[in-house]
Amino acid sequence: MIEIKDIEKSFGSNTVLKGISGIFKEGLTNLIIGGSGSGKTTLLKCMIGLHTPEKGSVQYDGREFIDMDFEQRIEIRKEIGMLFQGSALFDSMTVEENIMFPLNMFTDHAFKEKLERVNFCLERVNLEGKNKLFPAELSGGMKKRVGIARAIAMNPKYLFVDEPNSGLDPKTSIVIDELIKEITEEYNTTTIVVTHDMNSVMGIGDYILFLHEGKKFWEGSNKEIAHTDIAELNDFVFASRFMKAAKKNF
Numbered sequence: 001m002i003e004i005k006d007i008e009k010s011f012g013s014n015t016v017l018k019g020i021s022g023i024f025k026e027g028l029t030n031l032i033i034g035g036s037g038s039g040k041t042t043l044l045k046c047m048i049g050l051h052t053p054e055k056g057s058v059q060y061d062g063r064e065f066i067d068m069d070f071e072q073r074i075e076i077r078k079e080i081g082m083l084f085q086g087s088a089l090f091d092s093m094t095v096e097e098n099i100m101f102p103l104n105m106f107t108d109h110a111f112k113e114k115l116e117r118v119n120f121c122l123e124r125v126n127l128e129g130k131n132k133l134f135p136a137e138l139s140g141g142m143k144k145r146v147g148i149a150r151a152i153a154m155n156p157k158y159l160f161v162d163e164p165n166s167g168l169d170p171k172t173s174i175v176i177d178e179l180i181k182e183i184t185e186e187y188n189t190t191t192i193v194v195t196h197d198m199n200s201v202m203g204i205g206d207y208i209l210f211l212h213e214g215k216k217f218w219e220g221s222n223k224e225i226a227h228t229d230i231a232e233l234n235d236f237v238f239a240s241r242f243m244k245a246a247k248k249n250f
Helices: 038-049 070-077 095-106 111-125 139-152 170-187 198-204 231-249
Strands: 001-013 014-024 030-033 055-060 080-083 159-163 191-197 207-212 214-218
Touching: 001 038, 014 038, 014 055, 014 070, 014 159, 014 198, 014 207, 030 038, 030 170, 030 198, 038 055, 038 159, 038 191, 038 207, 055 070, 080 139, 095 139, 139 170, 159 170, 170 198, 191 231, 207 231
Parallel strands: 030 191, 030 207, 080 159, 159 191
Antiparallel strands: 001 014, 001 055, 207 214
């Protein structure tokens, strides 16, 4: 479980996050949603230590992350898997080398043991035998799956996913969503997904935190989101669905 309390973050005179609180539970796909500029990516970066908030608390199963020194944070980061928006694969490395990267960084396992873990992760994302391919030889969906394989290589307790369906067609997006949900439930991971994709919200949103102009405007499940009377949330839902339909028809 990850709990955030009263997170505030500013850049100069611009206050991006204004007292955000929420609880992200294990075994659930927890979504942070909102329009561009709402603060969702900034919140994610505060949670993993890429930004330091001016105020607030980030607790990993009761362990206060913000107050930790560099060495203490490393122990938490060993328990974190991260899928970046553009997959962030190393172009000069093969699929196998990309997935093995965190194992080389954080473990002293023998190569054979690390290779077994790589092959297990590739099998889990249905990419068996793709070890020696380079990112340039992969489709967008395959890159995302390799990114997921790398994110779970360390068998993380906490999985962060930033815009997993960016640039993907609707069919591939559904495959990625289902894979994230399956892994979350299978390993009882605390998974946090930043997205503006309403298909993801309705498909895998066990817990949803909606941000608007740096504030938390609503929280609930995908079963509750259609019945809210929050105008800002309804505007976001309608606009997201309209843009999705427009792109599909175009």
